Each structure stands twice: as C-alpha cells, then as structure tokens.
Amino acid sequence: MEKMDVSHNMLLKIPSSSLSSxxxxxxxxxxLSNNFISTIHSMDLSNKFRSLRYLDISYNYLLRIDDAVFATMPKLAVLDLSHNRDLKVMDKSFMGLENSLIKLGLENVSLSTVPEIRLKYLREFRLGYNELPSIPQELAHNMSNLRMLDLSNNDLTNVPLMTQSLPHLRKLMLSGNPITSLNNNSFDGVNEDLEMLDISNFRLHYFEYGCLDSLPHLRSLKLTAYSHLEHFNIPQLLRHHYNIRQLWIEAPQPFTRIIKKGSGNTQEMQSVQMGMPTDLTREMEGHLPSKLTNITFSGPQFSSLNERILKGMRSPYLYMQLFNTSLQALPNNFFKNLGRVRNISLDIRYNNRMLKKIPNPNTGRVPYLPNSVFLTDLKMSNTDLNCDCDLGWVEFWQRKRRQYICSSQTWTDTVFRTFMNSPCQVYGRHNCDDHDDDLRETRCDNKGGLQLLEALKADLECGWDNASCKDSVLVLIAACIILIFWM
Structure with a gap:
C-alpha cells in the first residue's frame, strides 16, 4: 500500500497502531484532513513512516507541534497543517526536514508572527488567512529557493521587503491585505521573472499605473476592478505587459474609508463608502495585450457587464469564465463585440446561480472565420437556465461543433488545412462525449429541473436547424425572379 486516505472521519489521533511495520x-x-486530531506525538510518527512523502493534517484541532516531531520521516516533501486554528508552531517544529520539505501549508493557524523556519529547499509556502502584520526579512535567507509565496488575507499594509530577497520567486499572492497604496516603487526589487501576481481585494486609496512595470514577465494577474479610483483602467495598467496570458478580475467589494476634514479643533471625521458596483465600462476601455487568452470575471457584486468590455481583445481565441457572479444574463450583443476573437470557449459552471440566459455566441458558421466568432467549447453543468427558444441554438451549435471540432468526424482537406494552420489549433480536435455529460448536468429552471439535453431533444430547436434550409429557399426564389426578368 502506497496511499491511505482516512480524511473526513472522527479520528482522535494518527492511526499508526493500525498499520503493521x-x-x-x-x-x-x-x-488525515477533517478529523478530530489534537496532538502529534513522536510515537505517532515513529520510524514506521520512513517512505512517507505527503502528509495532510489540515482541518483538525491541533494545538501544538513538538520540536523535531517530523524528524523520523526523512523523505517528507509535502506537509499541510492548514486550518488548525489554535495551532502553536514552534521554531524547531520542522527540524529534520531541512533537506526534504518542498511544500508547507500554514494557512489559517492564527499566526501573529512567523517562526524561525530553516528550510532551504522549500518551494511553496502558504501563510494565508493569518494575522501577520509583517514578514521578517530573515525569512527569505532561510528559504532562498522559494518559488511560490501566499500571504493573502493577513494584516500587511505594504508589500513585504522580504519578497525582494527571493531570487527564484515565480508566484506571489497578496490579496485581502489592508494595503492602501500601490506606487511605481511598490514591486521594485521583486524578481523580474515573477509570473503570477494576486493584488485583489486591497483597500486602495492611491494608485499609479507604473506599479507593475518592474515585472515585465507576468503571465497571470488577479486584481480587483477598483471602481472608486478615478481613471482606473485595466488596459492602461497592462499597456507594457506583452506576456500576460491570464487575467482574473474581481468585482469591487464595498468598504468604508475614514477621511479627516478641517484642522485643529474644527477637525471632523467623515466616512466615505468605497468599492461601488460597476459593469466595467470604464475599467475595461482600451486595447488588451495581444497574448491574453484567458479572462475570468468573479464576485457576487457583478450583477451586470457592459456589452463592449471585451472590444479591446486582440487574440484570435478566448477562454472566458464566470465565477460566483450575480449575473442574470449576458447582454444580447456581448459576443458581437469581442474585438479580434474568432473562437471562444465559455465556462459558467461555478456558482452562477442567478444566470438564466445565454445569447448565441456564434456569429460564424465554422471556426476561425474573419470578423466572426465561433464557440469551440461550452461548460455549464450545475447551472439552472431558462430553457426556451433563445437557448435552442445549443443543439444546432452541437452539430456544427461535432463536424469541425470533434475527432470522430471526417474533415475535408480544405477545412482541415484552414483550421489547423490557424492559432485556433490550440483547442485541437478532441473527444466530445464529455460535452453530452455536461448538458445532462444542466437543468431547466422553467421546466421543473428537466435536463437540458432532454429539453433539446423535445422542443427547444425552434427553427434553428432549418436556418440553412431557409437560406437555400431564399436564394432559390431570388434566382427564379432574376431568371424571369431576364427572360
């Protein structure tokens, strides 16, 4: 046996006595996550576990970790102690793991200070959801090979200086900290090869557009649409970032800012409401980076989106995701204003409970036509939609997708050459059986929870399938009229 999963039970201790040597x-x-384990003794992790590489004790009730308790596991590479809210971590708790530990999780363990940890080979360190007001500079010297650092949802008021002493850092998460300003020097000294940055859910009062210019190799960026900041504009912020591939946009979260007015004895405190809702009209106006292909809109404060927010897209293909929004429908002309996008993949699976209507994204009849959009993939399981004629395009599109995208169909040489020589080949030709399963997991809110797949079979086509026939009839009638007049 190489793997044992006893998570989500009622264990009170590590079941070492249940295993033979x-x-x-x-x-x-x-x-061992989601149990009732409160202590870890050296006897629990005796020399029995000499080959253990992965240990998960998150979501338990640990109170204390003794010194060198993990020293009997010389090959341990991944250790997750997250979400033990009353855990007390000592300076020597990880003694013996200096040469093996690669990933360490200490999220939500109520840390107010970071213990002195010496793990020179550590690659990932998660410290989110704690109470850290600062990060000691010495921490960087003890883990100089760090690739990923998660400091989200702490009490940091500035970008920690220790991030400037991590020469191999590639991912940095800072979301949810009470950081009030980002200026042109905020990320000076941070490794310029940083690829992923999360600066969402700050309480910004001051912002400069050059704050990210010292990070030219960013590929993924997560940020909030700070609607309360005058002239805040995402394309302007990314004007020099030619390598951006992924953009995650969080809806602004409301918070109150206290402003002092007057002076001396006449000084007054005034509260100003920040983070008002937005449809991104102003925040997304302009040209986006040409390599940007993945955009996510997230947050319940998104109740509407302007139909032109992606007009500045310059990539020919786009993967768009809606995550935990309050949108009831996408605008009717949303997919007609996608800039240079020709092929789009749409994902609405994750907690968009109020979304009921999706307009037809297809403005072209085949993939990768100039000045038109073709839907290459659609993920909408666990969603309750209004199943009516406006959604009937799904069945007609499915047949087109099987013809041009799915590997089970035979392509003509012309179509195959046109498609595979285009950048759209990133989607490739693949098996489409999973898409039917997705439609089975999509329900019709206005038809008593009926599966969308069954509704499409019964009564949702609404003339979509006859579109090509109608076009042919119109052409035939026009030809007859011309022939009669000519005769």
Missing amino acids: LAALTLCELH
Missing part, C-alpha cells in the same frame, strides 16, 4: 514502511501518502 511493513505496511507503514511502503506508505507514501497519508491523508
């Missing part, structure tokens, strides 16, 4: 010796992964 031989069974424990071959074990590589041990999952």
Whole structure:
C-alpha cells in the first residue's frame, strides 16, 4: 500500500497502531484532513513512516507541534497543517526536514508572527488567512529557493521587503491585505521573472499605473476592478505587459474609508463608502495585450457587464469564465463585440446561480472565420437556465461543433488545412462525449429541473436547424425572379 486516505472521519489521533511495520514502511501518502486530531506525538510518527512523502493534517484541532516531531520521516516533501486554528508552531517544529520539505501549508493557524523556519529547499509556502502584520526579512535567507509565496488575507499594509530577497520567486499572492497604496516603487526589487501576481481585494486609496512595470514577465494577474479610483483602467495598467496570458478580475467589494476634514479643533471625521458596483465600462476601455487568452470575471457584486468590455481583445481565441457572479444574463450583443476573437470557449459552471440566459455566441458558421466568432467549447453543468427558444441554438451549435471540432468526424482537406494552420489549433480536435455529460448536468429552471439535453431533444430547436434550409429557399426564389426578368 502506497496511499491511505482516512480524511473526513472522527479520528482522535494518527492511526499508526493500525498499520503493521511493513505496511507503514511502503506508505507514501497519508491523508488525515477533517478529523478530530489534537496532538502529534513522536510515537505517532515513529520510524514506521520512513517512505512517507505527503502528509495532510489540515482541518483538525491541533494545538501544538513538538520540536523535531517530523524528524523520523526523512523523505517528507509535502506537509499541510492548514486550518488548525489554535495551532502553536514552534521554531524547531520542522527540524529534520531541512533537506526534504518542498511544500508547507500554514494557512489559517492564527499566526501573529512567523517562526524561525530553516528550510532551504522549500518551494511553496502558504501563510494565508493569518494575522501577520509583517514578514521578517530573515525569512527569505532561510528559504532562498522559494518559488511560490501566499500571504493573502493577513494584516500587511505594504508589500513585504522580504519578497525582494527571493531570487527564484515565480508566484506571489497578496490579496485581502489592508494595503492602501500601490506606487511605481511598490514591486521594485521583486524578481523580474515573477509570473503570477494576486493584488485583489486591497483597500486602495492611491494608485499609479507604473506599479507593475518592474515585472515585465507576468503571465497571470488577479486584481480587483477598483471602481472608486478615478481613471482606473485595466488596459492602461497592462499597456507594457506583452506576456500576460491570464487575467482574473474581481468585482469591487464595498468598504468604508475614514477621511479627516478641517484642522485643529474644527477637525471632523467623515466616512466615505468605497468599492461601488460597476459593469466595467470604464475599467475595461482600451486595447488588451495581444497574448491574453484567458479572462475570468468573479464576485457576487457583478450583477451586470457592459456589452463592449471585451472590444479591446486582440487574440484570435478566448477562454472566458464566470465565477460566483450575480449575473442574470449576458447582454444580447456581448459576443458581437469581442474585438479580434474568432473562437471562444465559455465556462459558467461555478456558482452562477442567478444566470438564466445565454445569447448565441456564434456569429460564424465554422471556426476561425474573419470578423466572426465561433464557440469551440461550452461548460455549464450545475447551472439552472431558462430553457426556451433563445437557448435552442445549443443543439444546432452541437452539430456544427461535432463536424469541425470533434475527432470522430471526417474533415475535408480544405477545412482541415484552414483550421489547423490557424492559432485556433490550440483547442485541437478532441473527444466530445464529455460535452453530452455536461448538458445532462444542466437543468431547466422553467421546466421543473428537466435536463437540458432532454429539453433539446423535445422542443427547444425552434427553427434553428432549418436556418440553412431557409437560406437555400431564399436564394432559390431570388434566382427564379432574376431568371424571369431576364427572360
């Protein structure tokens, strides 16, 4: 046995006595999350677990970790102690793991200071959801090979200086901290090869457009649409970032800012409401980076989106995701204002409970036609939609997708050459069976929870299938009229 998962039970301690010495010796992964374990003794992790590489004890009731308690596991590479809210981490708790530990999770363990941890080979360190007001500079010297650092949802008021002493840092998460300003020097000294940055849900009062210019190799950026900041504009912020591939836009969260007015004895405190809702009309006006292909709109404060927010797209293909929004429908002309996009993949699976209507994204009849859009993939399982004639395009589109996208169909040489020589080949030709499963998991809110797939079979086509026939009839009638007049 190499893996054992006993998570989500009622265990009170690590079940080392349940395993023979031989069974424990071959074990590589041990999952113990969501139990009632309160202590870890050196006897629980005796020399039995000499081959253990992965240990998850998150979501338990740990109170304290003794010194060098993990020293008997020389191969341990991944350790997750997150979400033990009353855990007390000592300076020598990880003694013995200096040469093996690669990933360490200490999220939501009520840390107010970071213990002195010496893990020179550590690659990922998660410290989110704690109470850290600052990060000691010495921490960077003890883990100089760090690639990913998560400091989200702490009490940081500035970008920590220790991030400037991590020469191999590639991912930095700072969301949810009470940082009030981002200026042109905020990220000076941070490794210029940083690829992923999360600066969402700050309480910004001051912002400069050059704050990210020292990070030219960013590929993924997560930020909030700070609607309360005058002239805040995302394309302007990304004007020099030619490598951006992924953009995650969080809806602004309301918060109150206290402003002092007057002076001396006449000084008054006034509260100003920040983070008002927006449809991104102003925040998304302009040209987006040409390599940007993945955009996510997230947050319940998004109740509407302007139909022209993606007019500045310059990539020929787009993956768009809606995540936990309050949108009831996308605008009717949304997919007619996608800039240079020719092929789009749409994902609305994740908690968009109020979304009921999706207009037809297809303005072209085949993939990768100039000045037109073709839907290459649609994910909408676990969604309740209004199933009416406006959604009947799904069945007609499915047949077109099987003809041009799915590997089970035979292409003509002309269509194959046109499609595969275009940048759209990133989607490739693939198996479409999973898409039918997705339609089975999509329900019709106005038809008593009927599966969308069944509704399409019964009564939702509404003339979409006859569109090509109608076009042919019109052409035939026009030809007859011309012939009669000519005769």
